[in-house]
Amino acid sequence: xxxxNFKFIGPAPELETGNLNxxxxxxxxxxxxxxxxxxxxxxxxxxxxxxxxxKIIRHxxxxxxxxxxxxxxxxxxxxxxxxxxxxxxxxxxxxxxxVDSAPxxxxxxxxxxxxxxxxxxxxxVGDETIHMKKGEMWEIDNDNKVHSVDNxxxxxxxxxxxxxxxxxxxxxxxxxxxxxxxxxxxTKIVHEGSGVYYGxxxxxxVSRPDVNGKDxxxxxxxxxxxxxxxxxTHDFCRFGDKLYITDCANGGVVVLSYPEMKLLKHLIPFTAxxxxxxxMCEEEGKLWCLLHSLGKSKLVQISAETGEWLQVLTDVxxxxxxxxxxxxxxxxxxLSSGTSELLLLCGGASPPKVLWKDSSKTYLKxxxxxxxxxxAYFGIAPLTERTDRRSLDLQCEIAAFDLRxxxxxxxxxxxxxxxxxxxxxx
Numbered sequence: 374x375x376x377x378n379f380k381f382i383g384p385a386p387e388l389e390t391g392n393l394n395x396x397x398x399x400x401x402x403x404x405x406x407x408x409x410x411x412x413x414x415x416x417x418x419x420x421x422x423x424x425x426x427x428k429i430i431r432h433x434x435x436x437x438x439x440x441x442x443x444x445x446x447x448x449x450x451x452x453x454x455x456x457x458x459x460x461x462x463x464x465x466x467x468x469x470x471x472v473d474s475a476p477x478x479x480x481x482x483x484x485x486x487x488x489x490x491x492x493x494x495x496x497x498v499g500d501e502t503i504h505m506k507k508g509e510m511w512e513i514d515n516d517n518k519v520h521s522v523d524n525x526x527x528x529x530x531x532x533x534x535x536x537x538x539x540x541x542x543x544x545x546x547x548x549x550x551x552x553x554x555x556x557x558x559x560t561k562i563v564h565e566g567s568g569v570y571y572g573x574x575x576x577x578x579v580s581r582p583d584v585n586g587k588d589x590x591x592x593x594x595x596x597x598x599x600x601x602x603x604x605x606t607h608d609f610c611r612f613g614d615k616l617y618i619t620d621c622a623n624g625g626v627v628v629l630s631y632p633e634m635k636l637l638k639h640l641i642p643f644t645a646x647x648x649x650x651x652x653m654c655e656e657e658g659k660l661w662c663l664l665h666s667l668g669k670s671k672l673v674q675i676s677a678e679t680g681e682w683l684q685v686l687t688d689v690x691x692x693x694x695x696x697x698x699x700x701x702x703x704x705x706x707x708l709s710s711g712t713s714e715l716l717l718l719c720g721g722a723s724p725p726k727v728l729w730k731d732s733s734k735t736y737l738k739x740x741x742x743x744x745x746x747x748x749a750y751f752g753i754a755p756l757t758e759r760t761d762r763r764s765l766d767l768q769c770e771i772a773a774f775d776l777r778x779x780x781x782x783x784x785x786x787x788x789x790x791x792x793x794x795x796x797x798x799x
Contacts (some may be wrong), residue, residue, distance in 0.1 A: 380557075384739035385446055385486045385510040399642060408649045410466040416442070416457040417617045429475060437665050442535075447737040448508055449537050451746050451773075455481055456536035462494070463529050466759065470497075478516040480535040482556055483719055485511050491526035505532075512557075522680075525621055540743055541799035542750055542771065545570035547791030550578055551754050552799065553771060555750070557681055558785045560580075563696070564593045565790075569763070573797040574611045579618070581606060590616075599634045604628045606764070608795065612654035619662075626652070626660065628677065642673075642680035651776065655697045658682065663707070669692065672696065672705065672718070688714050688723040695740030695751070699776065706776075708737040708751055715740075715774060729774055729781060739796035747776040752793035753784060762792040769793035 395412040400420055400543075402408045415432040423510025433672065435457075442454055455521040459588065485496070486503045495502050498513050498520040505511050511679075524530045538554030549566040564570070570591075580598065582590040588606045590599040602621025611617075611631055619625040624643035629636060643649050648665035655661070660677045664670055670693035672685040693716075697706040702721035706728075712730040728757065731737070731753065739752035753770040769792065772784040 376517065377512075378501040379496075379503055380512040380514075382484065382510040383448075384508055386441065386448075387508065388438075388441055388486070388657040390488060390531065391437075393459065397566055398432075401458070407471040407567060410463065412461040412463070414459040416521050417454060418456055418458050427567070429453075442787055445535065446537075449539070450555060451483075451540035451743050451748055452633065453539050453726060453745075454535050455538050456534065458534050459488070460534055461529055462522060462524045462530050464527050466524055470477055470519050470521040472519055473515045473591055474517055477536075482512050483515050483781075484535045484537055485513060486533040486535070486780075487530070489529060489531040491524075491528045491530065493526035494524045494530045495522070497521045497523075504663065509707050515615060536600060538588055540746075542741065542770070543797040544739070544752075544787070544789070544793060545572060545578055545795045545798050546769070546789040546793050546799075547764065547767075548683065551787070551789070552618065553787060558787075560787045563589070567591055569791075571606060572608050572610075572783045572795050573799075575659050575675065577609075579606045579609055590618075600638060601627055601629070607650040608652050610652045610654055613657065615677075617652050617654055617660055621645070621649055624649065624674070626662065626677075626680070638678075640674050640675070640677075640680035641681065650694055652694050652782060653698070659698055663689070663693060665692055668711070669705075673706070681798060686718060689718055689725060690714065694738045695783065697740055697742045698751070699742055699749075706740065706742065706749060708740050713737055715749065728776070728779055729783065736792075741792050741796045741798045743798055748773045748782065749776055750796055750798075752794055752796055757792070760763065765790045767791050771796065 393414050397764045401413045416435045416438050419430045426549050436604050487507045492509050538673045542553040544551040544553050549567050550570045552561045567580040571579040576592050576594040577590045580590050588601050588603050601620050603620035607619045607621050607771045609618040613629050616629040616631045620627055624645050624647050625641040628638040649662050650665045651663035653661040656684045659679050660675050670689045672686040672689045689707050691711030693707050693709050705718040707716045709716050713735050714727050715727050715729040716725040718725045736754045742749050769789040770786045773781050773782040
C-alpha cells in the first residue's frame, strides 16, 4: 500500500461529454455488484482485470474522446492511458465499500476527473473522505484499500476514470537496485545487500559482491547467481540469443549464450586503462563499446566475433558513460561525466553538440531514452572521491530532458545510498 489515499494532481482540461447512450453497455454493473447502481460508457476498457499486461481495447466511443485523452497523456508524462471509462452515479445512489485486489491495480495510477458533480457527492478511501470538484484531477490508491462513493445530492455525478501506466526506470547503484516511477517520482527497493549493482536485462543485473569479490549476474526475481569471467564489470546488453558483458578489469568483452548463460567467447580488444564501461549492440556481429579512458573518451565499434576494431569515434567527452542511439542513423547520446554534460554525437562530427550542462560541478552517469516521448533520463551525482562512492550518505538525482525542445523537464533526488551507476527503461 502507498502512503496516501488521495493525491491531488492538478487542474484537468474541461470536457463536454455530449449526448451519450448510458444504457447500452452494462458489463461493469452486471458483473461487479458494488457498481450495480452506476452507468458506464467505455472508451478504453479491458473486461479482464486479471490479465497482465492487459491489452488496450478501444470501444466505439473512443474516437470522439481521443483528442482529450491525448491531451491528458501529454500532461501526465511518459506512459500511456490503459483504461478510460465515463461513469455516472445517479443522484441518491452509492458505490458500497469494497476492495480492489486484482494484480492489475499494482501497476497503474488510478485517476478520477469529475465532469459533473455536486457538493454532496463524497468519495472515501481508507479513513479519508473528500469531495472532488469539477475541473480537478485526483489519484486514488484503490489497491487493497476499502473505498466507496456516496452521491447524496440531487444531481447525477459523472467522472472520467483513467488508469495511467507510467514509465518505470530500473536504477542500479553502488548499494541498491531500484525501480523509479517517472509519474509520481516514487522509488521501490527491489534488491540490496549484494554489493555494487550495474545494468539491467530483463530479470538480470550485474552484481559485484562484497564477500567473495567475484562478479556475477543476479536474478532480481529468484536471487539466482551466475558467475561471469569478468572483473570490475560496468555494463551488459542483450542482442538475440547472446549477452555481451564488459570486462573492464582486463579490457575485454565476455559473450554468453542466452538464456543458457554458457560462455561463448572472451574477447580482449582493449586494455584495462581503456576502461570499457558501456555496450550497445544494434546488429548481429557488431558491438559498440564506450571507452571511458580515465579522460578523453572514445566510442569504438568492434566485431563481436573477433574483437577487431571496425570504427572509431574520438572526441566523445571526458570520462564518458552511456550510449544511446538517437535521431539520425549515425547520432549518439553520451554523458560526458567529467564535464557534467549531455552530448549529441552527430555522425562522428567533431566537436559533439552540448545539449545540457550542469552549472554545478556534478558527475553524470546512467542514461536511457524513452523513444515514445523523446525524453532522456540520466543520473546526477555530487562530486565525490572514488573511495566514497559506496557511502550510504551519497544520494543522487534523476533528471528528465526533453530532446525535442532541449529543455530540462525536472530533476529529482532519490535514496540511492551510493553512486547511481545505470538507468534502463523498464
